[in-house]
């Protein structure tokens with residue numbers, strides 16, 4: 001077994017979700033189709049609620065920022081002109097969401113609405129968060145060894161808490177010291193990793209970030225975090241240069257903590 005020796009200065013392990021703790025197939029074949037199939041019904045049921053209107057405002061703002069992109073669907077303002085107008089705005093939101101999802105965009109606006117749509121599916125037991133089998137036992141071991149464990153995903157903090165709170169392993173939220181999403185910044189920007197360290201109250205070099213995406217690993221490394229790239233079944237392939245540059249792990253069991261020497 002290949003071993004990644006965790007440097008002694010590391011006190012925090014920061015985890016990506018999709019492709020790292022959780023199979024990409026779970027996200028693509030379960031989570032995303034649920035949103036695509038249920039977004040219209042969700043909007044109709046929750047339209048009058050403050051939270052739903054905040055989600056729409058964020059999506060509208062995002063659509064304005066995206067106005068130069070091919071295929072963008074603008075979201076008109078509602079002027080109080082009756083049910084037909086509401087239906088038109090809802091259809092624009094549905095089309096915008098489908099367009100963003102066809103590009104697998106990671107905008108805060110999309111991720112926030114997705115999290116709200118998944119809430120009912122988790123609460124009713126229709127969906128349960130899934131993890132690679134090494135994930136939960138390894139995190140328990142790291143915590144026993146005194147490591148802090150945090151999540152950083154493009155999925156909203158609310159969506160993260162649903163995934164870990166309603167999972168095939170039960171409610172495992174207690175395993176995490178905290179959660180970060182794109183509200184702290186995008187995962188391919190090094191400044192986000194500086195902000196995360198500062199919010200945890202440590203230096204960036206006290207953190208080991210595990211992700212499947214080399215652009216994210218690169219941004220974290222630029223901020224002086226330690227990184228390892230996680231290679232899981234179903235993940236995108238790596239180039240030969242990436243394979244030789246990054247430390248690679250195929251299971252969390254390959255991390256060797258200083259205290260385990």
Ligand SMILES: CSCCC(=O)C(=O)COP(=O)(O)O
Nearest residue numbers: 017018153154155159160163
């Ligand atoms: C609970 S996260 C749902 C998955 C998701 O929406 C996503 O974008 C995952 O991105 P990640 O940054 O974890 O690769």
Ligand SMILES: [Mg+2]
Nearest residue numbers: 016018019212
């Ligand atoms: Mg990922």
